[in-house]
Amino acid sequence: MTTLLDSFVRSHIPSSAEALRGEVKAFLRSWMADRPAHVRARSWSGFDAAFSRALGERGWIGLTLPRDHGGGGADAFTRFVLVEELLAAGAPVAAHWIADRQSAPLILHYGTEAQREHFLPRICKGEMYFCIGMSEPNAGSDLASVRTRAVRDGDDWLLSGQKIWTTYAHKSHYMIALVRTSGGPQDRQAGLSQFLVDLSLPGIDIRPIADLTGDAHFNEVFFDEVRLPADALVGTEGAGWAQVNAELAFERSGPERIYSSIVLLDAWVRHLANLPNAAEHEARLGLLLARMAVLRDMSIAVTARLAAGESPATEAALIKDLGTELEQDIPREIGEALAADPSAPPDEELLRTLAFVSQVNPAFSLRGGTREILRGMIARGLGLR
Ligand SMILES: Cc1cc2nc3c(=O)[nH]c(=O)nc-3n(C[C@H](O)[C@H](O)[C@H](O)COP(=O)(O)OP(=O)(O)OC[C@H]3O[C@@H](n4cnc5c(N)ncnc54)[C@H](O)[C@@H]3O)c2cc1C
Numbered sequence: 001m002t003t004l005l006d007s008f009v010r011s012h013i014p015s016s017a018e019a020l021r022g023e024v025k026a027f028l029r030s031w032m033a034d035r036p037a038h039v040r041a042r043s044w045s046g047f048d049a050a051f052s053r054a055l056g057e058r059g060w061i062g063l064t065l066p067r068d069h070g071g072g073g074a075d076a077f078t079r080f081v082l083v084e085e086l087l088a089a090g091a092p093v094a095a096h097w098i099a100d101r102q103s104a105p106l107i108l109h110y111g112t113e114a115q116r117e118h119f120l121p122r123i124c125k126g127e128m129y130f131c132i133g134m135s136e137p138n139a140g141s142d143l144a145s146v147r148t149r150a151v152r153d154g155d156d157w158l159l160s161g162q163k164i165w166t167t168y169a170h171k172s173h174y175m176i177a178l179v180r181t182s183g184g185p186q187d188r189q190a191g192l193s194q195f196l197v198d199l200s201l202p203g204i205d206i207r208p209i210a211d212l213t214g215d216a217h218f219n220e221v222f223f224d225e226v227r228l229p230a231d232a233l234v235g236t237e238g239a240g241w242a243q244v245n246a247e248l249a250f251e252r253s254g255p256e257r258i259y260s261s262i263v264l265l266d267a268w269v270r271h272l273a274n275l276p277n278a279a280e281h282e283a284r285l286g287l288l289l290a291r292m293a294v295l296r297d298m299s300i301a302v303t304a305r306l307a308a309g310e311s312p313a314t315e316a317a318l319i320k321d322l323g324t325e326l327e328q329d330i331p332r333e334i335g336e337a338l339a340a341d342p343s344a345p346p347d348e349e350l351l352r353t354l355a356f357v358s359q360v361n362p363a364f365s366l367r368g369g370t371r372e373i374l375r376g377m378i379a380r381g382l383g384l385r
Contacts, residue, residue, distance in 0.1 A: 007315045010297060011304035017077035024085040027058065032089050038352040040090025041263040044256055045217050045360075047171060048092035049126075055093075056126025061100045065108060070121030076307040080255055080300065087259035088266075094168055094217070099123040102250040103130035103176055106194075110235030110243055115196070119174075132251075133163040133177030133197065133221065134244065140165075141373050143244065144188040148179045148223065150195060157181075157233070159197065159226040167367075169219040170206050175199055178244050181237055192240035195232045202226070212359040251368050252316040255299045257323035258292060260364055261330035264357045265292075267350045268334045275344050281337055288333060291326050295319060314381025317374045324365040331357040 031051060032040065039046065055061050063079045065071020072078075086093050104123045107115055122128035139145045148161025159179065169175060175197045183191035199206065203226040208216035235243045265288065272278045272285065298319050305312040334354055338346055346354075365371045379385045 007305065007312060008298050008301045011301045013077050013081060013300060013303075017075065017081050020078055021081050021085060024060070024082055025089075027054075028085060028089040028091060032091065035090070036352075037090070037263055037267040037349050038356050041261075041353050041356050042092070042215075043087055043090045043260060043263065044093050044097050045167070045215070046090070046092030047094040047168060047217075049095050051092050052095040052126035052129075054126070055096065056124060059124075061096050061126050062104050062120065062124035065104055065120060065124065069108065069116055070124035071104075072124075076303045077300075080303045084255050084259065084296075087256055088262055090263040095129050095171070096123070096126050098132055098167065098172075099128060099130040101254060102132070102247050103174070105250050106176060106243065106247050107196075107234065109246065110194075112231070114231065115234065119196075128174070129168065129172040131166050131169045131172040131175045131199075132247075133166055133169075133175040133179075135165045136162060137164050139185075141370055143178065144192070144241065145185040146178055146180055146192065147185060148177065150179050150181050150193065150228065153227070155230045157195070157228040157230070159195065159203075159223045159228055161223050163221040163223075164219075165209070166206075166219045166221050167217055169199065169221050170208055170216075172199055175221065176234065176247075178240050181240075189241035191238055192244070193237050194234045194240045194243050195228055196234050197223075197226070197228065197232065201228075211363065213356055246311075248369070249311055249313050249316065252313070252320050255296070255303075257320040257364075257368070258295045258299060258326065260324075260327040261357050261361065262292075264334060264353050265330050267353050268337070271344075271346050271350050275341075277341070277344070280341070284333055284337055288326070288330060291322075291329075295323050295326060299323075314378055317369070317377045317381070320368065321365075321371060321374045321378065324371070327364045328361045331361055 062071040063074045067073040150157040150159045181193040203224045205222040207220045210216045
């Protein structure tokens, strides 16, 4: 009998994948040297097109895609090493992040050969960016109730409606949008399809929304009878629900749900290193590091399942839930530690980094699926509901 424990039996990153780590670290040392911690803390919401192109030149975008589509032909472990080094350094990966993580695998699996040939090499070069058009004002957790609609007009489609919270829509070339092509919200999962929407088309209005920190990285996107060509449909008409669930599995299976506060943790460790009474903080730091180490091991175990061609959606949801809890506890714990030790005031850089992560962290357990939704998935995956 297989049990949940089997999913997390300790796996190791093979030495062939570890071989990339030194090269990535050296590359990041030169790119990241003069970037302060409060900038690096933006991590995967930091947008830098030049950085993405430089990664593309090294073959580090689309690392697991087939070589004949411009990818690196590497395994999931090699990508794990690359991604965790990028996140640990707080590299500005936002420009290519969504295309690399989920749009390209989606196009590879469900796209036509012409779509693969057009999009994948450009994504791998770090020249074409994508955003995710799933959420709508009344359809966030409940995606089956999306109302944005595409209707046939000759060979074309006319797209009308609204998406919201669309990360970097204002800087992306394409959105992969989940929309209704038949029926109504009462039909739930039936009648949904996915489209590759060229965001430069007439009839599209993109309006940035500022978050608590004052950054404006996500948007409202309005479609007013946007004319899409027949080949904008990706995959099968009406099969959007199955496709979007596969896409969400790509989104949740990486190591990025552990490391969102790691730049802050690093900055605090450097602060502690200068304190005569650092030992007083050992227990607090040790607990955070122990949790991170366990989650990292669990994430490597999930990577092993991906490398074996499986789709460990329940385990990925479990890691995201526990991972975001840790990411949210880190700023709270550090804030408490600093407040409890007024004899050792932190430098301005640590304070700015703490302020940023404290303001942004409530979003960690919303983006990519809320805590309640993930726990529902875990319960279902375990056969509890
Ligand atoms: C930083 C950030 C970036 C994002 N980027 C994107 C993006 O690029 N593209 C995109 O499409 N979306 C994006 N989102 C949207 C995100 O996916 C949604 O916010 C999320 O899915 C929740 O949807 P909602 O905001 O409509 O909340 P709702 O679904 O209205 O949920 C409100 C509350 O009710 C709870 N709830 C809802 N349903 C249930 C249920 N059945 N059982 C128990 N509790 C429930 C939720 O857990 C939540 O606490 C982003 C969000 C954030 C914060």
